[in-house]
Amino acid sequence: MKYLLAPSLIALTVMTLVGGxxxxxxxxxxxxxxxxxxxQTITVPANRAFRIKVINASKEPIEFESFKLNRExxxxxxxxxxxxxxxxxxxxxxxxxxxxxxxxxxxxxxx
Amino acid sequence: xxxxLRLTVSVLLILFAACVCPxxxxxxxxxxxxxxxxxxxxxxGTVELESLNSxxxxxxxxxxxxxxxxxxxxxxxxxxxxxxxxxLTDRIETAAYLNLAKPSGHDFQxxxxxxxxxGSLFDQGQLPLDLGWYIELESHRVPKFDDQKLELELRPxxxxxxxxxxxxxxxxxxxxxxxxxxxxxxxxxxxAGIYYHWxxxxxxxxEFYGGIGSIRDTDPPKQQQHYVFPVxxxxxxxxxxxxxxxxxxxxxxxxxxxVKFNLELEKFVGAIFGPTSGSxxxx
Numbered sequence: 001m002k003y004l005l006a007p008s009l010i011a012l013t014v015m016t017l018v019g020g021x022x023x024x025x026x027x028x029x030x031x032x033x034x035x036x037x038x039x040q041t042i043t044v045p046a047n048r049a050f051r052i053k054v055i056n057a058s059k060e061p062i063e064f065e066s067f068k069l070n071r072e073x074x075x076x077x078x079x080x081x082x083x084x085x086x087x088x089x090x091x092x093x094x095x096x097x098x099x100x101x102x103x104x105x106x107x108x109x110x111x
Numbered sequence: 112x113x114x115x116l117r118l119t120v121s122v123l124l125i126l127f128a129a130c131v132c133p134x135x136x137x138x139x140x141x142x143x144x145x146x147x148x149x150x151x152x153x154x155x156g157t158v159e160l161e162s163l164n165s166x167x168x169x170x171x172x173x174x175x176x177x178x179x180x181x182x183x184x185x186x187x188x189x190x191x192x193x194x195x196x197x198x199l200t201d202r203i204e205t206a207a208y209l210n211l212a213k214p215s216g217h218d219f220q221x222x223x224x225x226x227x228x229x230g231s232l233f234d235q236g237q238l239p240l241d242l243g244w245y246i247e248l249e250s251h252r253v254p255k256f257d258d259q260k261l262e263l264e265l266r267p268x269x270x271x272x273x274x275x276x277x278x279x280x281x282x283x284x285x286x287x288x289x290x291x292x293x294x295x296x297x298x299x300x301x302x303a304g305i306y307y308h309w310x311x312x313x314x315x316x317x318e319f320y321g322g323i324g325s326i327r328d329t330d331p332p333k334q335q336q337h338y339v340f341p342v343x344x345x346x347x348x349x350x351x352x353x354x355x356x357x358x359x360x361x362x363x364x365x366x367x368x369x370v371k372f373n374l375e376l377e378k379f380v381g382a383i384f385g386p387t388s389g390s391x392x393x394x
Contacts, residue, residue: 049236061379063154067311067346070277071235073201074154074379079386084236089274094311099379101348
């Protein structure tokens with residue numbers, strides 16, 4: 001088993017060392033109600049990690065998802081979740097409810 | 112260091128670590144499962160039906176070569192795994208697989224079953240490296256496809272997001288519990304992928320699969336299997352996702368060309384358990 005440790009530890013160390021993005025103190029709030037996200041657009045500072053507080057104020061389950069940010073999480077009715085987002089380069093990033101195609105897509109704008 | 116350069120350096124170092132340092136790994140590569148597992152598990156209360164398919168477009172003409180672990184040759188073999196997954200909690204999912212195979216000139220046949228649990232640790236982005244785990248039991252009762260009757264598979268899951276890139280690594284540790292090789296130790300293999308999040312419906316990636324055999328008695332390099340798969344993947348409407356690619360074998364022991372295409376359909380059906388506690392990191 002000792003042979004298993006070497007590659008795993010090396011891989012872990014390398015990937016950890018090259019990493020950097022950490023959760024930050026900045027929290028932006030996003031509510032889901034009346035079958036849409038409010039606000040539809042979130043503006044955040046570029047190159048700084050932040051967190052999104054997603055509140056599902058509706059009576060239907062949703063899946064908060066962002067393809068570009070590689071984040072997805074089910075949020076039940078009345079539930080609140082926190083999504084950690086690493087520092088972003090200046091760009092627009094999508095978010096949407098993956099359970100309902102008819103919910104308008106929102107955008108996180110880092111600038 | 113720029114994200115792409117960091118990714119490249121990471122992948123090269125990890126492959127070096129997996130292939131050179133240890134002299135472990137080479138678990139039997141699973142042709143029913145050309146899939147790299149991410150940190151994120153299926154959403155709580157969601158069911159996913161997935162069809163994992165691969166065709167050996169150019170393979171070996173004798174059994175027990177390339178992706179064949181039984182008496183039938185790999186050439187023109189079609190593999191289909193039907194996977195049903197359910198998100199138990201925000202961090203744990205469970206799945207069952209039905210493996211089917213269609214040898215050249217024959218109909219589809221039962222080839223085995225698998226059951227697994229997969230989980231994620233901590234919140235995504237909480238640690239510099241997102242970590243998860245995977246434990247699977249594989250049952251084979253059809254020696255012509257695989258002469259090992261029961262196998263245990265363990266995978267640590269590692270993921271790192273760099274801007275629009277994601278790097279995923281699944282070292283694979285496999286042990287035969289019942290079958291001719293039950294007295295042997297663990298085998299080692301790997302599944303890894305680099306993905307670029309370009310468009311939701313269409314994004315490119317490169318996947319790597321392979322194995323080096325028993326950890327204690329590594330296969331000679333020429334007999335090992337290593338593959339590179341350029342892939343495209345994306346999400347379509349109504350919860351449909353796809354991943355399509357063509358793999359090239361890098362060693363004489365590999366099948367020269369494999370084509371894979373995976374399709375999955377997700378639907379929320381209702382959660383058994385409540386949301387993960389804010390302070391919980393394991394369930």
